[in-house]
Amino acid sequence: MKIANALAAALLAASAAAGAVEPGTAAPAFRLPTFDSAQPVALADFRGKVVFVDFWASWCSPCRQSLPLYDKLRENYPAADFAILAIGLDEDTAEAKAFLAEHPVKYTTLQNPQGDVAKAFDLKGMPSSYLIDRSGIVRARHVGFEAKDIAALKKEIDGLVANAAP
Amino acid sequence: MVWSPTLRRSLGLLLVAAVLAGCASAPVQPWERGRLARRDMRWDPDPLKAAIDSHTYFSKEGTTGAIGAAGGGCGCN
Numbered sequence: 001m002k003i004a005n006a007l008a009a010a011l012l013a014a015s016a017a018a019g020a021v022e023p024g025t026a027a028p029a030f031r032l033p034t035f036d037s038a039q040p041v042a043l044a045d046f047r048g049k050v051v052f053v054d055f056w057a058s059w060c061s062p063c064r065q066s067l068p069l070y071d072k073l074r075e076n077y078p079a080a081d082f083a084i085l086a087i088g089l090d091e092d093t094a095e096a097k098a099f100l101a102e103h104p105v106k107y108t109t110l111q112n113p114q115g116d117v118a119k120a121f122d123l124k125g126m127p128s129s130y131l132i133d134r135s136g137i138v139r140a141r142h143v144g145f146e147a148k149d150i151a152a153l154k155k156e157i158d159g160l161v162a163n164a165a166p
Numbered sequence: 167m168v169w170s171p172t173l174r175r176s177l178g179l180l181l182v183a184a185v186l187a188g189c190a191s192a193p194v195q196p197w198e199r200g201r202l203a204r205r206d207m208r209w210d211p212d213p214l215k216a217a218i219d220s221h222t223y224f225s226k227e228g229t230t231g232a233i234g235a236a237g238g239g240c241g242c243n
Contacts, residue, residue, distance in 0.1 A: 057197065057200060058200075059199070059200045059203035059204070060203075090200060092200075095200075115195070123196050123197055124196065125196045126197060126199065
């Protein structure tokens with residue numbers, strides 16, 4: 001009986017540790033190299049801005065559509081208010097680079113071939129994106145992508161950008 | 167060596183634990199599906215070849231069905 005209790009406690013502890021990043025929780029900190037330079041970029045560098053973190057991969061077919069649309073979306077906001085961090089999860093960085101050459105974007109693209117940041121965010125699907133407010137709190141989470149999602153996303157960003165920095 | 171009941175029970179438990187551990191492979195996470203998404207990992211990597219194979223199959227068998235297409239099985243295609 002004692003063993004059963006200990007097992008149950010261990011299982012509970014394990015399930016509590018694997019908490020997903022939900023709206024209202026602080027975004028996990030990360031520091032990753034970009035695709036263009038060796039200089040790493042941290043989420044903390046963007047504190048005070050609304051940040052859209054997008055997880056993509058070259059093998060994720062909706063990403064072919066989403067990356068260029070996010071690039072257009074970004075043009076609506078001044079750089080002081082809004083930034084996009086796109087985290088590429090290809091195990092083979094060369095494939096991600098080829099994808100970016102085919103679908104070039106102007107925002108920051110980071111590489112995470114080990115997938116540890118994806119694990120920290122506990123992604124539920126691909127692509128996944130998180131909208132983070134100026135104080136580093138996740139305000140929205142999106143799994144999957146369709147072109148029609150852009151309008152709703154723009155509304156969410158507008159709302160967060162309108163709030164002044166704390 | 168004497169196979170005492172306790173030893174036998176312990177060995178039995180160990181065996182069950184080892185068998186169960188074999189089922190405990192971690193599921194593939196969404197961001198780890200790069201290899202599974204490759205074209206050569208599909209059941210039918212080439213859709214045109216799959217369509218031709220399927221046509222050959224139901225023409226030879228004189229029936230359709232079980233491969234997703236409707237038909238009366240007259241063999242007249």
